[in-house]
Amino acid sequence: MRAWRSAVLLCSLAVGCGGGLPEEAIQEDERPQARSPGEEGADAPEAQWGRVELGTANLVRDIFPPPGDVPPWLTPSPSSLVEFRGRLYFAANFEDGRGGLWRSDGSTSSTVPVKEFPAPPSPASPVPVSELTRVDTRLFFVAGDAAHGGELWVSDGSTGGTKLVKDLTPGPGDTLPYNLTALGKTLLFFRFVPGTLDAPGRTELWRSDGTGAGTVRVRDMGPDSSLISSQVIVGSTLFFVFTDPVNGTELWKTDGTEAGTALVRDLRPGADSSNPFFLRAVGQEVFFLTQTSDGMSELWRTNGSSSGTVLVEAFPPGPDTYNPRLLGVVGGRCLYLTLTNLTDHRLYLYRFRVDEAGVVSKRRIAVLPNPFAGQPDADPYITTFTVAGSKLFFGVAISTSGPAPRDVQLWVTDGTGAGTKLLHRPLSLSDEFETQLYTLDDRILFSGIGEGTGLELWMSDGTEQGTRMLQDIHAGPGSSYPSGFTRVGSSVFFVAEDATHGSELWVLPPRSSLASQ
Numbered sequence: 001m002r003a004w005r006s007a008v009l010l011c012s013l014a015v016g017c018g019g020g021l022p023e024e025a026i027q028e029d030e031r032p033q034a035r036s037p038g039e040e041g042a043d044a045p046e047a048q049w050g051r052v053e054l055g056t057a058n059l060v061r062d063i064f065p066p067p068g069d070v071p072p073w074l075t076p077s078p079s080s081l082v083e084f085r086g087r088l089y090f091a092a093n094f095e096d097g098r099g100g101l102w103r104s105d106g107s108t109s110s111t112v113p114v115k116e117f118p119a120p121p122s123p124a125s126p127v128p129v130s131e132l133t134r135v136d137t138r139l140f141f142v143a144g145d146a147a148h149g150g151e152l153w154v155s156d157g158s159t160g161g162t163k164l165v166k167d168l169t170p171g172p173g174d175t176l177p178y179n180l181t182a183l184g185k186t187l188l189f190f191r192f193v194p195g196t197l198d199a200p201g202r203t204e205l206w207r208s209d210g211t212g213a214g215t216v217r218v219r220d221m222g223p224d225s226s227l228i229s230s231q232v233i234v235g236s237t238l239f240f241v242f243t244d245p246v247n248g249t250e251l252w253k254t255d256g257t258e259a260g261t262a263l264v265r266d267l268r269p270g271a272d273s274s275n276p277f278f279l280r281a282v283g284q285e286v287f288f289l290t291q292t293s294d295g296m297s298e299l300w301r302t303n304g305s306s307s308g309t310v311l312v313e314a315f316p317p318g319p320d321t322y323n324p325r326l327l328g329v330v331g332g333r334c335l336y337l338t339l340t341n342l343t344d345h346r347l348y349l350y351r352f353r354v355d356e357a358g359v360v361s362k363r364r365i366a367v368l369p370n371p372f373a374g375q376p377d378a379d380p381y382i383t384t385f386t387v388a389g390s391k392l393f394f395g396v397a398i399s400t401s402g403p404a405p406r407d408v409q410l411w412v413t414d415g416t417g418a419g420t421k422l423l424h425r426p427l428s429l430s431d432e433f434e435t436q437l438y439t440l441d442d443r444i445l446f447s448g449i450g451e452g453t454g455l456e457l458w459m460s461d462g463t464e465q466g467t468r469m470l471q472d473i474h475a476g477p478g479s480s481y482p483s484g485f486t487r488v489g490s491s492v493f494f495v496a497e498d499a500t501h502g503s504e505l506w507v508l509p510p511r512s513s514l515a516s517q
Helices: 002-006 045-049
Strands: 052-054 058-062 080-084 087-093 099-104 112-117 128-135 138-145 151-157 162-166 178-183 186-193 202-208 216-223 225-235 239-246 248-254 260-265 277-282 286-291 297-302 309-315 321-329 334-341 346-354 360-368 380-388 390-398 407-413 421-424 445-448 455-460 468-471 483-488 490-494 504-508 509-514
Touching: 045 297, 080 128, 080 138, 080 483, 080 490, 087 128, 087 483, 099 138, 112 138, 128 178, 128 186, 138 178, 138 321, 216 239, 225 277, 225 286, 277 321, 286 321, 297 321, 321 380, 321 390, 334 380, 346 380, 360 407, 360 504, 421 455
Parallel strands: none
Antiparallel strands: 052 509, 058 504, 080 087, 087 099, 099 112, 128 138, 138 151, 151 162, 178 186, 186 202, 202 216, 225 239, 239 248, 248 260, 277 286, 286 297, 297 309, 321 334, 334 346, 346 360, 380 390, 390 407, 407 421, 445 455, 455 468, 483 490, 490 504
């Protein structure tokens, strides 16, 4: 069903732009051919450490009890991995309700809990440690204990320096802060205040500097309101999508102050919604898509003001403009978009380029082949993407009538038809576990299926010969399901399982550090 193809929301990245991108029309021989090499935020902090030559991945520590007969993505595992002060910090939540903030330098002995949270007394539900968010010299997270319920915590990385920020819901009741976001040296988060018999629930925007006195409400966003997940930061402003009964679902912005928190523009006046999605930072502007009730999709751009929010292009409903998706931004100027054509069942890749004067030009880069085009309900759609160096890497799935795709492929583009190529297939074919593309430097890490192996650890530099499996962690046809890649210095931590252990913490250390290229 086509509904399955519209389920994925993508994150925003903006890193280095490619070389010359000629504006001439694409030629037929520029279109990429399906080949297999087997014959296949925000900013990019990973690049700050330079290029590394990777060694052999190894298990860091066996933290969790042996898993039962359930899929690995449903078992307890390290989560919310983040680099902080040169170490890895992560959450460990157990099935019995215990949770903890942990840290690691990559060795078994250094992988220890910083702060543990006991299981709550029955019948209370545990609040897992989650949303680890680095803000300058502080690490914020959400956790719960019997005395305070689920609240905001902060850490300097030590046990003694890990403490409750403020009990916003006094006593054992839960505040459950969510959508923790670093805006400069300030933490922003949202809070939902449940309704009563006399008043509906409401959403509030808060900020914190890590102290009780410095944790204050920015704005009451009103009754029957809620945050939508799509957001992006441009400079000192957070743009986010929000819904309320007065304005519908529209684009908002905040600089962390009450006066600086406002609706950008009500594109569908009144309670009607424009439903902005896929927010992307292009220079000092935000580009985003909207969709009307009659199926019209529109590409907009905004500088944060109502008058500076203007239409770039409209995509009228039709078989050749189905399922528009904004992908990555290369070099702060080049934004990529895809459309699915339901007539020829192929994916069309476009580039929107913003020049120094702010003028937008559009070019069709490539039409991706679909080897399953003659089969029923076999339409392509984007699963994920990342930007590495001057190249955009992206996953393309081919649908079926159900939730699981029939094929998932890794592609790359440098902004030209000749430079748009199939690198590997298949990626994860599960409808419950999606391959993650992770920017290492000018290369990416990902999980792919190889000849005689399950879903394992792979790397690509954007060429067929440079796309290869790094390690068969779960030897043989079994899968290790690598995910959660997080770079700390010259090492990469991730979560995976082998034939003996469940989903545990692994590290990919360097063989040697190389100069940035």
